[in-house]
Amino acid sequence: MTAPLRAYVHVAEGIPSLKADGTQAGVWSPIASTLICGPTEAVLVDTPITFAQNDALADWIEAQLDSRGAGVLSPRLTYIYITHGHPDHWLGIGALQKRFPGLKAVATRGTVEQMKHDGRGDAYAQNWITRFPKQVDDVPAIAEALPETNQFFVDGNVCRAIPVGHTDGPDSTVLWVPSIKLVAGGDVLYGDVHQTLLAANTKALREEWIRALETVQALQPDIVVPAHKKVHELTGASHLENTKKYLEDAGAVIETGQAHDPATFQKIMTEKYPSRIGQSALFISSLFQKYA
């Protein structure tokens, strides 16, 4: 039987991160998690990074699940779905599994491979333990791969993982919940936050990202949640077009050779997008561009 779903968005505010030498590296962009609830079951999409952020998220989830009135049974958090392999969207799996017994973390096969790549060994130690010392697990819990169908159910409603290819990283996906026309978009689309072009560092890769956005637009969603958004920013399908436009604008700056110097790229993009936050994203986007 299919029961109606409702959805909530939690945004963990930006937090400071460190460089390898222990000095400040700037503020990590805010991170959104989407909670989708039916009468007896619920799924969370993505987590923030640190123990403190994930404790606050767990408290918030409990409050949402319990907010149905006295005498009404609360839904149980049954799944966490992880949209992509970047650890800033899944390092909370272990903390949440402790708080919500039986909670199963799932992702597409491609995402699980990326999680193993980014979440283990030297790559993990250098990029994540160094940035957030004593605030993340030494060996973080990883999701398990969904079956070939790439779908699971919450109170009879299908939740479908849609692989969309390379966006701000490889093997990106969104979670599509057709019964409420909701897309939890991961890093495929952004809110009012500078997009990370670290891995979208060629024209061909930026074009692939634009095709991914068109794949999501073809679903005709009503609710579209970006994984990086300002705390109180509204969610909506407009994020798709805005993300595409930003890619075209940033691409034009890069392709005319104005992104070689990070300070110049930061200045131009800040003038074009004065309300977007996330200067460090602009800095690394500039550093990692490849020029033909």
Ligand SMILES: [Zn+2]
């Ligand atoms: Zn991200």
